[in-house]
Amino acid sequence: MTQPVRDVGVAATNIPPVLERASENPYNLDGLRACTELARAVTELSAVLGPDFIVGAKQQENSAGKFAEAGGQMVVNSLIPFRGLVREATGAAPAQRRLNTAIDAGFARRGFLRGIHQARGCRPPL
Numbered sequence: 001m002t003q004p005v006r007d008v009g010v011a012a013t014n015i016p017p018v019l020e021r022a023s024e025n026p027y028n029l030d031g032l033r034a035c036t037e038l039a040r041a042v043t044e045l046s047a048v049l050g051p052d053f054i055v056g057a058k059q060q061e062n063s064a065g066k067f068a069e070a071g072g073q074m075v076v077n078s079l080i081p082f083r084g085l086v087r088e089a090t091g092a093a094p095a096q097r098r099l100n101t102a103i104d105a106g107f108a109r110r111g112f113l114r115g116i117h118q119a120r121g122c123r124p125p126l
Contacts (some may be wrong), residue, residue: 013095016048019102026109035122038113042126045110049103052110052126 015023022045032038046052114126 013092013099015099015102018044018048019106022105022109023102026105027112029116035117035120038120038122039119039126042110042117043111045106045113048108049110052114062084087103 032041042052117126
């Protein structure tokens with residue numbers, strides 16, 4: 001429902017501070033010496049990114065929900081002619097690219113920190 005508002009740049013795309021910091025250097029360990037500090041940093045990222053991948057977990061997908069979502073996106077995309085050009089002209093597309101880059105850096109940082117946590121033998125495992 002908010003997609004048209006974001007497309008024309010009315011709604012701002014805010015990047016959470018934890019993802020902004022991850023974008024600057026996802027592999028920085030400054031201030032992360034103790035296992036508790038590593039765990040806290042992973043928890044902060046998970047609060048923004050959502051739960052991490054769990055080995056062996058079965059993913060359940062709601063096909064009716066996905067079908068409805070796809071239909072809704074099709075309707076929204078048809079409401080704004082030349083949507084791609086409008087998004088570029090209003091700055092919505094570059095803002096979305098910055099957010100996507102920050103999210104990617106957040107995923108990279110969380111994986112890196114989990115690896116450091118494991119390599120140091122920290123307990124409990126994350």
